[in-house]
Amino acid sequence: MSRPWRNAALAGAVALLLGGCTSFADTVTAPTSATASPAPAPAGDDASCGERARPDPDRPRIALDFRLADDLRTVTGTQTVSFTPDLPVEELVFRLVPNGPDVSAAGSRLVVDAVRGDDVAGSGYELLGASDPGGAYVVELDEPLEAGETTEVELDFTLTLGTGEFERVGADEGVSWWASGAPLLAWEPSVGWARDPFVPVSGETTVSPAADTTVRVEAPADLTVLMTGAQAEPTAVDGEERRIWTSTEPVARDVSVAVGRFTTAEATTPGGVRVTAGALPEAEPTAGELADATVEAIADLEEFLGPFPYETLTVPQLPDYGGGIEYPSSILQASPSRQVLVHEVAHMWFYGMVGNSQFRDPWLDEAFATWAEAVVNPSSAEDLEPALGVRGDVGVAMDEVRTQQQYVAYVYGKGGATLMAAREAAGADGFDAAVRCYVDATAWAIATPDDVADALADLPEALEVLGEAGALDD
Ligand SMILES: [Zn+2]
Numbered sequence: 456m457s458r459p460w461r462n463a464a465l466a467g468a469v470a471l472l473l474g475g476c477t478s479f480a481d482t483v484t485a486p487t488s489a490t491a492s493p494a495p496a497p498a499g500d501d502a503s504c505g506e507r508a509r510p511d512p513d514r515p516r517i518a519l520d521f522r523l524a525d526d527l528r529t530v531t532g533t534q535t536v537s538f539t540p541d542l543p544v545e546e547l548v549f550r551l552v553p554n555g556p557d558v559s560a561a562g563s564r565l566v567v568d569a570v571r572g573d574d575v576a577g578s579g580y581e582l583l584g585a586s587d588p589g590g591a592y593v594v595e596l597d598e599p600l601e602a603g604e605t606t607e608v609e610l611d612f613t614l615t616l617g618t619g620e621f622e623r624v625g626a627d628e629g630v631s632w633w634a635s636g637a638p639l640l641a642w643e644p645s646v647g648w649a650r651d652p653f654v655p656v657s658g659e660t661t662v663s664p665a666a667d668t669t670v671r672v673e674a675p676a677d678l679t680v681l682m683t684g685a686q687a688e689p690t691a692v693d694g695e696e697r698r699i700w701t702s703t704e705p706v707a708r709d710v711s712v713a714v715g716r717f718t719t720a721e722a723t724t725p726g727g728v729r730v731t732a733g734a735l736p737e738a739e740p741t742a743g744e745l746a747d748a749t750v751e752a753i754a755d756l757e758e759f760l761g762p763f764p765y766e767t768l769t770v771p772q773l774p775d776y777g778g779g780i781e782y783p784s785s786i787l788q789a790s791p792s793r794q795v796l797v798h799e800v801a802h803m804w805f806y807g808m809v810g811n812s813q814f815r816d817p818w819l820d821e822a823f824a825t826w827a828e829a830v831v832n833p834s835s836a837e838d839l840e841p842a843l844g845v846r847g848d849v850g851v852a853m854d855e856v857r858t859q860q861q862y863v864a865y866v867y868g869k870g871g872a873t874l875m876a877a878r879e880a881a882g883a884d885g886f887d888a889a890v891r892c893y894v895d896a897t898a899w900a901i902a903t904p905d906d907v908a909d910a911l912a913d914l915p916e917a918l919e920v921l922g923e924a925g926a927l928d929d
Pocket of ligand 1: 456457798802820821824
């Protein structure tokens, strides 16, 4: 996520460091065991990091079916989840992100209408500091599910889209969007269910596993859908009054959908990533310009982070509310800023591929995305430097910051500045190689600060900088 505050701070030109890209195909054809999690290699020795880790073959399978009503403000849906935990469980916990304080303040609301499943014994809401009817929906099983066993549940839900502003759910003239718009499976593999409270600070607080996901969206025929996953051509239904759009994404932690009067443009990276950008009527930049800028951002980031994690990326541009919000293989771009775009594309590695608890360790996605943006863009790096002097720990959890300003200053500002300082202390080549090892070792899993420390083990100068800033334990 990138908030409006950054636009003023990060004015300046993006340096276009175009360079060689590694093919996405290289990663999907690499021979490695499905559960392999390669050990981090000695820093500076990129080649010995091992292959990028593969997704868990037992990850959840999720089918999402959304229907946008003709009022363009109501979405009814059904989610089918096939879940195989790696720990015994007695319930399934779904996080209702639209009921969190920031999203619900704009009038958005998510209600579960029905739940079905052979193993379902009951269900109900938990508040978790969210608005009515609650921040979580808990489905109780009739008997405990052992690790490795599978259960399937189906949830019907109704989502109300609030007014258009800088949020993950909303509607404005000619455009509707919902991200985290369905009950989100709040499972952290090998840890358990996440029941973290919602907080007044505006930012993400979820953790969810990469899931083999399909999405179906039915919408009025005159609107275009841009969403997470590789999209197929739409098909007409209801006497051509409405169209059905589908997509597949085998490793999605969550899903974003935007529906509007988009003009679209496509561009493909040298590595074969298909980018689709969408612009609303009379918007700037145009869809073509946005697609080209996205391809450039991917190229800049692939230089030091390795192959882009997904086969596709969609970038619907919303009205200019300022900022951007990242989702797996899709970005809600709400600012005509290239810096924001680079930040959100960096999140495809940090959050999309390398997952984290955004409640417990928000710096693992936000500080690293801010750092990656600064590596690409020298003016972003200059803007960050003063943040190194901020008093406060980079490694705070979301309930340890009292204000929005603290959250931004500790996690984004000081977090990004600290990673830049660690890079300088250890040497850019060695540091970047170690980060690349961290990224590949923790791909498609939920990373922790210990994984960062392991990857930097041979760079004591970097560890010292991160320890002093309260990112890692001393
Ligand atoms: Zn961000």
